[in-house]
Amino acid sequence: MSTADAVAREAAWLNVTTDSLPVLLAPGGPWEVVQAFWPGAKWRTQATGIYVDARAVADNRASNQRLRPQYEFILTLIWPVRTTTVPIAETEQQNLAGATDLLLQRIRGPVGDKTHGGAFLSVAENPRRVDVQKEDPAVTLGDKMLRAVVRYSADDIEISG
Numbered sequence: 001m002s003t004a005d006a007v008a009r010e011a012a013w014l015n016v017t018t019d020s021l022p023v024l025l026a027p028g029g030p031w032e033v034v035q036a037f038w039p040g041a042k043w044r045t046q047a048t049g050i051y052v053d054a055r056a057v058a059d060n061r062a063s064n065q066r067l068r069p070q071y072e073f074i075l076t077l078i079w080p081v082r083t084t085t086v087p088i089a090e091t092e093q094q095n096l097a098g099a100t101d102l103l104l105q106r107i108r109g110p111v112g113d114k115t116h117g118g119a120f121l122s123v124a125e126n127p128r129r130v131d132v133q134k135e136d137p138a139v140t141l142g143d144k145m146l147r148a149v150v151r152y153s154a155d156d157i158e159i160s161g
Contacts, residue, residue: 001119001156001157003057003059003069003071003156006054006057006069006071006120006154006156007036007037007052007053007054007071007073008036009116009119009120010036010052010054010071010073010116010119010120010123010154011034011035011036011052012119013106013116013117013119014034014050014052014103014106015034016106016117019110019117020110021105021106021109021110022102022105022106024050024099024102024103024106026048029099029102030048030095030098030099030102031048031049031050031099031103032044032047032048032049033047033048033049033050033051034049034050034052035049035050035051035052036051036052036053037051037052037053038051038053038076039051045080045145046080046082047078047080048078048079048080048099049076049077049078050075050076050077050103051075051076051078052073052074052075053073053074053075053076054071054072054073054074055072055074056071056072057069057070057071057072058070058071059161060155061161062158065160065161066158066159066160066161067158067159067160067161068121068155068156068157068158068159069155069156069159070126070153070154070155070156071153071154071156072151072152072153073150073151073152073153073154074149074150074151075103075149075150075151076147076148076149077096077099077100077103077147077148077149077150078145078146078147079092079095079096079099079145079146079147079148080144080145081141081144081145081146082144089137089141092146093137093146096134096146096148100132100148100150103150104130104132104150107123107124107130107150107152108124108130109123109124116154120154120155120156120157121154121155121156121157121158122154122155123152123153123154123155124152124153124154125153125155126153126155127153129152129153130150130151130152131150131151131152132148132149132150133148133149133150133151134146134147134148135147135148135149
């Protein structure tokens with residue numbers, strides 16, 4: 001494990017389909033794309049997507065010879081709206097809210113295990129906060145999509161340093 005693979009580890013956790021938590025990726029879940037990093041020019045504009053990044057990485061000293069890397073995960077949520085007529089736009093906003101709730105359940109993890117399958121020391125525990133910020137639909141519906149950003153932290157396994 002290294003700071004270079006933290007985003008891939010978190011994206012892998014979000015793609016798990018074999019536990020008791022909600023499945024995010026279609027066909028069982030509402031998201032068509034769940035991946036590490038923004039794809040750039042290959043972005044699928046008409047696909048519901050979760051794009052994982054860690055824009056802040058801190059090497060926190062846990063003791064004299066121990067480091068505990070910490071990440072601020074930033075998940076960009078994209079929810080295309082195929083039409084902006086009022087009932088459809090309202091329905092799609094509710095669909096995004098439901099899909100975001102499933103994502104939050106997966107981030108919380110199972111009761112008693114906040115390691116995301118052993119990939120981290122803990123996730124969303126230091127600080128104990130997951131933040132969801134939706135962009136203004138009055139603005140984003142003009143682009144025929146809804147957008148939100150989810151932020152939370154993860155502490156990595158300690159290393160010697």
